[in-house]
Every structure is written in C-alpha cells, then in structure tokens.
Amino acid sequence: MAVMAPIVLYFYLTGTEQRRFSSQFLTRAFKARGWIRQPALADGYRHFMSFAGRTLDTFIGWTGGIARDRLQPGDIAALHEIQSRSRGALFIISHLGNVDLLRAVLDDRQRRRLTILVHTRHAENYNRILRKFNPEAGINLLQVTEMGPETAIALQERIDAGHWVMIAGDRTPVTGQSRVSTVPFLGEPASFSQGPYILAALLECPVYLLFCLRDGDHHRYHVEKLAEAIELPRGRRDEALRAYAATFAARLEHHALTDPFQWYNFFDFWKPQGGAAKT
16 A cells, blocks of 8 residues: 555545545534544545555455455344345445455355446446456446346346345436435435335345445445335335435445545535535
8 A cells, every 4th residue: 555655645636526525525424423623634635545445455356365254244134134035136335345345255156146237437447447357357247327128127037036236326327317315414415316226116126235344454244124125105206215215325324434434435425416516
C-alpha cells in the first residue's frame, strides 16, 4: 500500500467529484456515529486509500494470494437455510466492503453457482481487467441494461437450477430509466432502486442480503434474510416496494456505520430525482 500512496493522492487531489461525494457520505456517517466533527482532508484521503486497498485485495484474491481462512463468517444463520434448498435465491449486495473478494476465493463449483448482474460500463471495464488475471472472474457475469423477457427467463432457469443471483441494491442503472423508492438513509432521503424487489417478485424466490467487510487482517461476511417472497399487492405496490427498500437501506446503514471508510459508492447518492445535489 505504501507504493500506492502517491498514486492514490494524485487521484484524490484531481478527482473533484469523487472527493465531494466522499465528503457527503462521510459527513452524514460521522454525524450518525455521534462524531462531532466534519471530515478533514485526511479522512477523505483515508477513504480513497481504503478503496485502493479493496481493489488490491480483489486482484490478489483472484490470483490465489489470499487464503480462504482470511474470510470469516459473521452472522450467517440465513446462509445455512438457503444452502439446504435445491432452488436458488436472489441476493442483494452493495458497494460496501468487498463482496468481490468473497467470490474470488470460492472454489470453482461454488463460484459457478453465482450469477452476478452488472449494469454499468464501469463495471464491465473493471471486470475485463480482472479477467486478465483470472478468466474465472468473468464466469456468470450478466450485463443487464434493461430487464427484458429473455433476461427474466434466463434468470428464472438459473434460479430453478439452484443458482444464487446477485444484484446491487444501492446503485441505479446509468440509463436513469429505473424506478426508485425514496427512503431514509443516514438521516436524509435517498433514492434506492426498485429493481431487485421487482425482479425477485418475478422470479418468485426468497431474498437475502449479503455484506462482506474488512475486519482487521481478515474479512467477515454476513448473510441476512430479507423476505421469503416479495409480495407487491395491487393498489399498494409502491408502498410495498418502499418498505423493502427501506429495510435494505436500514441494514446497509447499520453495516456502513461499523466502518464508514469501507463505503465505495462514490456517486451523488442523495441527489434528488430531477434536482440538484444536496450537500
């Protein structure tokens, strides 16, 4: 990491937008944790260095340089439940911590059970680089811009075959066409995609939350059950979607506050739909 420090410093000084979005998040996280101070430049740099460390860990993981025992289970009672089923499930992940590392250290059989939905060009470029280190990094990555009938059918087949479909719940597609629910997150309204819950309702499968965060010299992963089935009653569909998004946002906030510097969603997260950014 010492070698990367000056490189990260350069990107920190030149990445005006990312630096501002980092400060927005850290300001809210510090307040939520009861820290009576504003993030300093050193905090922002630490945030960027944490992201660089996360990226380095992922590449090392895909090259076999991180042992499986470096990942330790946290609260995983829900994982034992889903492992006992022959049918698959949908997992909602986030840009908190390092779920990519968890996928990297799995054995081939377990890894091929996962289907990861990505919907940004940035994610595709990142995964293209990972595939140069290990072709397995590209296994079961499904680029999704819009959820058409063919994609839904393909995912239904994977769920029926016992696959675990993973989708981010804290990022909306770059097309801006996705529907969102506005729910509280770190004390202010934030927009969360409705996509994961609509997809789970279509697939008629249980939904779980997956988090993996660095804890000292290892990583700890947690699996929580969100719902046995997503129900979207006619006439109360938006209300139900908002409730599911609010539950996810609350659990994301809980885990994010254990170490705010592991939040890697460097986007304008509290930007009102159709409005200017809030600071």
